[in-house]
Amino acid sequence: MSELNLLTLAEARDGLMKKSFSAVELADAHLSAMEKARALNAYVLETPERASAMAKASDTRIAAGKAGPLEGIPLAVKDMFCTEGVRSTACSHILDNFVPTYDSTVTANLWRDGAVLLGKTNNDEFAMGSSNETSQFGPVISPWRRKGANTPLTPGGSSGGSAAAVAANLCLGATGTDTGGSIRQPAAFTGTVGIKPTYGRCSRWGIVAFASSLDQAGPFAKTVRDAAILLRSMAGPDAKDTTCADLPVPDYEAALGKSVKGLRIGIPKEYRLDGMPAEIEKIWEQGKEWLKAAGAELIDVSLPHTKYALPAYYIVNPAEASSNLARYDGVRYGLRVPGRDLIDMYEKTRSGGFGAEVKRRVLIGTYVLSAGYYDAYYLRAQKVRTLIKRDFEDCFKEGVHAMLTPATPSAAFGLGEKGGTNPVEMYLNDVFTVTVNMAGLPGITVPAGLDVQGLPLGLQLIGRPFDEETLFSLSAVIEQTAGHFHPQPWW
Numbered sequence: 001m002s003e004l005n006l007l008t009l010a011e012a013r014d015g016l017m018k019k020s021f022s023a024v025e026l027a028d029a030h031l032s033a034m035e036k037a038r039a040l041n042a043y044v045l046e047t048p049e050r051a052s053a054m055a056k057a058s059d060t061r062i063a064a065g066k067a068g069p070l071e072g073i074p075l076a077v078k079d080m081f082c083t084e085g086v087r088s089t090a091c092s093h094i095l096d097n098f099v100p101t102y103d104s105t106v107t108a109n110l111w112r113d114g115a116v117l118l119g120k121t122n123n124d125e126f127a128m129g130s131s132n133e134t135s136q137f138g139p140v141i142s143p144w145r146r147k148g149a150n151t152p153l154t155p156g157g158s159s160g161g162s163a164a165a166v167a168a169n170l171c172l173g174a175t176g177t178d179t180g181g182s183i184r185q186p187a188a189f190t191g192t193v194g195i196k197p198t199y200g201r202c203s204r205w206g207i208v209a210f211a212s213s214l215d216q217a218g219p220f221a222k223t224v225r226d227a228a229i230l231l232r233s234m235a236g237p238d239a240k241d242t243t244c245a246d247l248p249v250p251d252y253e254a255a256l257g258k259s260v261k262g263l264r265i266g267i268p269k270e271y272r273l274d275g276m277p278a279e280i281e282k283i284w285e286q287g288k289e290w291l292k293a294a295g296a297e298l299i300d301v302s303l304p305h306t307k308y309a310l311p312a313y314y315i316v317n318p319a320e321a322s323s324n325l326a327r328y329d330g331v332r333y334g335l336r337v338p339g340r341d342l343i344d345m346y347e348k349t350r351s352g353g354f355g356a357e358v359k360r361r362v363l364i365g366t367y368v369l370s371a372g373y374y375d376a377y378y379l380r381a382q383k384v385r386t387l388i389k390r391d392f393e394d395c396f397k398e399g400v401h402a403m404l405t406p407a408t409p410s411a412a413f414g415l416g417e418k419g420g421t422n423p424v425e426m427y428l429n430d431v432f433t434v435t436v437n438m439a440g441l442p443g444i445t446v447p448a449g450l451d452v453q454g455l456p457l458g459l460q461l462i463g464r465p466f467d468e469e470t471l472f473s474l475s476a477v478i479e480q481t482a483g484h485f486h487p488q489p490w491w
Helices: 002-006 009-017 023-036 048-063 105-112 160-167 184-190 224-234 278-293 304-327 342-353 356-369 374-397 423-430 434-439 468-482
Strands: 043-046 074-078 116-121 174-178 193-196 216-221 264-268 297-301 402-406 443-450 456-463
Touching (some): 009 023, 023 043, 023 116, 105 174, 116 160, 160 174, 184 443, 193 224, 216 224, 224 468, 402 468
Parallel strands (some): 074 116
Antiparallel strands (some): 193 216, 443 456
C-alpha cells in the first residue's frame, strides 16, 4: 500500500468508495512519504495523530454509507489558514506558537466534507514573497532539479510548501492563498494545477490577512479534475466574510469534458514582453494551437493598462499589509519583547518579530498611506486598478470567454539567485499574474511542458467573474494534450 500516495485525488476517492483500501491506509502512505521527504521542508508542522484520528472517522462514515465528497482524502493546509488546535503562524516569528481556537471557513468546509489534515505547509512570511525564501522556517526546496545539476530550486511563492507537497506526492491536494500570483506561480514552477478563484468565491474568514482586497484562497492539485473537486468544497457563501459572494457553487467537475468549440479566447498583446525567453513564447504558441484544434476561436485583444499593473500592485499590496499587520503589537497575542515602556515594547516586538521583506512592505505601505503621499501614490494606484479592471470588462463585453497567457516569465530559478540586493528583481516574477488579482478575476495555471533544462512551464487562463467552469473546461483541453509532468524523487 506504500504507492497509495501516487494516486490522484479522484483515483483515491474512487478507491475508497470501492473499499480497495481504507482511509487509514491512505493517510499512513502519505505520512510515510512525508517522513522521507523532510529535506524538502514543505511542511512546517506534521499532524500524524490528527490525521490518523480523522482517517479512522472517515472509515467509519464510509462503512455506514455516510461518506462526504472528500471522505478520507489526505490534504495539506498552508500555514496562512487558521486550524483549530493546530499551530498556525503564517510562517512568522511574531506568531510563534499561536494556536487558534477556531478553523478558517475554508478548512472547516474541507473537514465538513470528510478531508483529513496531514499538516501545515511552509510559505513566505505572511505570504510576502515569490520564492518561499522569507519563511521563518527556512526555504522550501523544489522537488524538481535541472538536468545534470543539483542546484536547489525554488518551488515558487508564497505557497511554495503546498506546491512542493503536491508535486512530491506528499498529499492529494493542498490549500493556498493568492494575493498576486501565490498559487499560480508555484503551480507553474512545480508542474501542478493551481487556481485562484474569483475574489469572493472562497471565504477569507480565518485566513491570516495580508492584503484584504487581493487575497483569495484556492487549491493546488495534481490534475485539473482534482482541482475542480477541491474548489467545490472550499468555495461557498459565508456570513462571517462580507466580501464573500452569496452565490451557489457549481459542480466544477461536471465542466470537465465539455466542448470548448466556439469559445472565444483572447490573446493579450501586452503579455508579449521584450526579452521574453523563447521557451515561454513557444509554450504559449503551443497552447493557442491546442485550444484552436479543440474548436476554440483565438482573438487578439488589448489590455492597455497592463504595463501599470505591477507598480500599482506594489503600492496597493504594501498599503493594505501595513494596515493589516498593525495588529501585531505584542499586546494581545503572539510574540512580546519587553521594553522600557509601551512604545519601546511595540518597537522591539515588531522589529524582532517581522522579517526583512515584511518590514520592507510595512514601511512602503505606511509611507504611501501617510499624509501628503496618499493622493500621490495610493489613490492613483487605485485609479489605475479601476482602469485595469475596465480593460478586462471591455474584452468580455466583446464576447471573449477567457484569455490565454504565460503563467511566469521563466521556469523555476535557484534559491538565492534573485532579489538579493534588488527586491524589484523578485517582484517581476508576478508580471503575468498580478492583473488577475487587481481585477478580482479567476485565473488558473495548468502544466504545459518542460523547458530545455527539464523544468516545468505553465500556461495561465483568465476567466470572467465567477466563471471558473469555463477555465476548468479549457484547462482540461491543455492538460489532455500536454500530459502530466512529475519530478524524479531525488529526496
